[in-house]
Every structure is written in C-alpha cells, then in structure tokens.
Amino acid sequence: MTTVIPVFVFVAATLMLSSFERYGNKNFGVQGNPKGLKDYYINFFPIGVAIAPNNLEGDQAELIKQNFNSLTAENVMKPALIHPEENRYSWENAERIVKFAQENGMKVRGHTLCWHNQTAAWMFKDSLGNQVSRDLALARLKDHIITVVSHFKGKVYAWDVLNEAVVDDKAIDKIFRESNWYRICGEEYIPKVFQWAHEADPDAILFYNDYNTEDPVKRDKIYNLLKRLLEQHVPVHGVGLQGHWNINGPSERNIREAIEKFSSLGLKVQITELDVSVITSGADTVKTYTPEREQKQADFYKMAFGVFREKKNVITGVTFWNVSDRRSWLDRPDRKSFPLLFDVNLKPKKAFTEVVRF
Ligand code: XIL
Numbered sequence: 001m002t003t004v005i006p007v008f009v010f011v012a013a014t015l016m017l018s019s020f021e022r023y024g025n026k027n028f029g030v031q032g033n034p035k036g037l038k039d040y041y042i043n044f045f046p047i048g049v050a051i052a053p054n055n056l057e058g059d060q061a062e063l064i065k066q067n068f069n070s071l072t073a074e075n076v077m078k079p080a081l082i083h084p085e086e087n088r089y090s091w092e093n094a095e096r097i098v099k100f101a102q103e104n105g106m107k108v109r110g111h112t113l114c115w116h117n118q119t120a121a122w123m124f125k126d127s128l129g130n131q132v133s134r135d136l137a138l139a140r141l142k143d144h145i146i147t148v149v150s151h152f153k154g155k156v157y158a159w160d161v162l163n164e165a166v167v168d169d170k171a172i173d174k175i176f177r178e179s180n181w182y183r184i185c186g187e188e189y190i191p192k193v194f195q196w197a198h199e200a201d202p203d204a205i206l207f208y209n210d211y212n213t214e215d216p217v218k219r220d221k222i223y224n225l226l227k228r229l230l231e232q233h234v235p236v237h238g239v240g241l242q243g244h245w246n247i248n249g250p251s252e253r254n255i256r257e258a259i260e261k262f263s264s265l266g267l268k269v270q271i272t273e274l275d276v277s278v279i280t281s282g283a284d285t286v287k288t289y290t291p292e293r294e295q296k297q298a299d300f301y302k303m304a305f306g307v308f309r310e311k312k313n314v315i316t317g318v319t320f321w322n323v324s325d326r327r328s329w330l331d332r333p334d335r336k337s338f339p340l341l342f343d344v345n346l347k348p349k350k351a352f353t354e355v356v357r358f
Contacts (some may be wrong), residue, residue, distance in 0.1 A: 049076055049323055111209075143195075160207050164211065165182070166210055259314065279330070325338045
C-alpha cells in the first residue's frame with residue numbers, strides 16, 4: 001500500500017510531462033487541446049492522409065502523428081514509381097511510409113495498382129518498341145499486382161486496386177475510359193486485377209476508386225459496373241470516393257445518395273482523397289484566401305463530415321489528400337487552392353473546428 005501512492009504520483013507526473021513535451025509548444029490541434037482529428041473520430045472511422053516521404057520529418061511529421069491514424073502514399077506506390085523498369089521494383093520510399101505507419105500504430109492504404117496515369121511507358125511496349133499484345137499486357141499487369149501486393153502483405157490493409165476506369169462522358173452507354181489497359185485488353189482486365197490482388201493477399205480489402213462519384217450519371221455507371229462484378233463473384237469489397245471537391249459542390253444530397261447507392265451493394269465506402277478547394281472553376285484565378293471563402297469552406301466541411309458521421313456504419317475511412325495548405329497537389333504557380341484543414345503554418349483552420357464540433 002505504501003508504495004502504491006508514490007508509484008501512482010510518479011506515473012501521473014511522467015504522463016503529464018511527456019504530454020507537455022509532446023504538445024507543449026507544438027499544438028497542432030485546437031489551441032490548448034492535444035486531441036487530434038483521429039481522436040474525435042475514434043468511434044466513427046480512421047482518419048487518413050496522403051503523404052510524400054518528405055512529410056515524415058519535422059513539424060509535418062508531428063502534425064501527422066497527432067491527427068491521423070491511416071496513411072496513403074500520395075505517389076510512391078503508383079506503378080511508374082514502384083515499378084520503373086520491367087525487372088526493377090523500387091520499394092524504398094514506399095517502405096519508409098509503411099515503417100512510419102507501423103511505428104506509430106497507423107493503418108496503410110495502398111494506392112494504386114492499375115491506373116491510366118503514372119504507369120511507366122515500358123509496360124505497354126514490347127522489345128521492339130511496338131505496342132504490346134493483349135496477352136503480354138495482361139501478363140505484365142498480373143506480375144505487377146502479384147509482386148506489389150505480396151510485398152506489402154499484412155502491412156497494407158486495403159488497396160485501391162483499380163483507379164478511374166470509368167469515363168466522365170455524359171452518354172450513358174459509354175462506360176469505360178479509353179486507357180491503354182482498356183484499348184489493349186478490353187474490359188476483361190477489370191475482373192482480373194481484383195482477382196490477382198485477392199490471390200496475393202486474401203485478407204486485403206479491395207477498392208474500386210474514382211472521382212466525380214457523386215455525379216448521378218457517373219455514379220450509376222460505376223454502380224452498374226460494380227454490381228456486375230459482384231454478380232460474377234469478383235473480389236471487390238469497397239468503393240473509394242476520391243472526394244476532390246470544392247466549396248460549391250457536390251451537394252449534400254448527391255454525396256449522401258452516392259454513399260447510399262454504393263453501400264446498397266453491400267460494399268464498404270471510403271472517402272479516399274478528400275480536399276475542398278476554394279477554386280471553383282478553371283477560370284478562377286483569385287489567389288487569396290478570403291474570409292468569405294474560408295467560411296464557405298468551413299460550412300462545406302461541416303456538411304460533408306455530418307454526412308460521413310451519419311453513414312458511419314458503411315464508411316470505413318476518410319483520407320485527406322495532402323497534409324496542409326502548405327502544399328496541395330491542386331496548387332499551380334498562378335493560384336493556390338487552400339483545400340485542407342491546416343493552413344500554411346500547419347495551424348488548424350476554421351474548417352478544422354467545424355469538423356471536430358459535433
Ligand atoms: C496526384 C498526386 O497528388 C500528384 O502529386 C501527382 O502529380 C498526380 O497524382 N486522383 C488520384 C491520385 O487517384 O493518385 C492523384 O494524385 C490525384 C487524383
């Protein structure tokens with residue numbers, strides 16, 4: 001009994017000290033509050049972020065640890081980067097992200113196995129430099145998927161197996177994007193990519209991932225594709241709504257209906273690449289983050305997270321695409337998009353406050 005009290009006091013003091021050390025002068029949450037985004041959402045879903053390896057140092061690494069419990073590689077797991085030559089895989093950058101996640105108790109989403117972008121040119125050329133045959137294209141895609149998924153088996157819990165295979169065209173009978181994969185292999189590559197990923201890691205949760213998934217026309221094309229795949233017993237388990245949105249849309253109704261429609265197939269839904277730009281059209285060149293835009297963005301985020309929380313039974317993750325407004329993939333030399341919850345100094349924005357107020 002006599003030793004219990006001093007031990008308790010010692011432990012309590014150590015905990016207070018270490019939490020002061022962690023948060024004392026680097027508070028990336030709400031002022032004076034060490035809770036991060038992930039802590040507010042602990043009873044809802046993991047909160048992730050897409051990162052480059054150089055985000056894993058300094059103040060950004062601290063912000064990531066405090067706020068997120070899931071990581072996605074923004075680029076370094078994509079085909080062109082992880083498999084730059086036929087007989088060479090480049091694992092190092094992806095492994096750094098996986099190691100950081102493991103050390104900090106975070107999940108890892110794999111992004112992406114089959115896409116029309118960021119895929120090396122060699123994949124589509126034979127030894128004479130001509131376009132590959134259908135058989136060679138499929139053999140290479142199989143090798144790529146089996147090798148990458150096996151490499152991260154048990155470390156990457158979910159994969160964006162197929163990215164953006166459906167076209168934006170309003171014509172309802174035009175479904176597939178004219179990618180190299182589609183042109184060379186026809187639609188039969190689609191079930192195969194899921195089957196290969198499943199073969200390599202039967203425990204991995206496999207996603208179809210796309211943007212504009214809230215647009216009713218594109219949504220229904222994706223829905224019909226997924227329905228057919230499920231009827232054929234293809235191992236697809238979830239649909240990723242990228243969530244590259246802006247302060248004008250999509251509407252609350254379209255977001256809710258997309259989630260409801262996809263989940264009616266028995267699929268899980270994740271928001272995989274969330275950002276809400278203040279730029280609302282290609283012609284928009286306003287460079288400043290005006291109070292009006294800041295408020296509209298906060299309102300949009302509040303609305304979106306309200307829907308996500310309402311749908312927590314089917315939503316199994318929400319991932320932001322980049323850490324803070326310091327760098328977003330949407331930025332161009334002539335304009336900034338300010339799409340995230342942390343500002344250029346890594347301080348939480350008004351939108352952050354709305355996302356954690358419920
Ligand atoms: C983007 C990255 O953020 C950029 O750094 C890169 O130059 C291009 O790709 N949809 C996706 C992501 O599925 O992989 C894209 O990421 C953004 C759009």
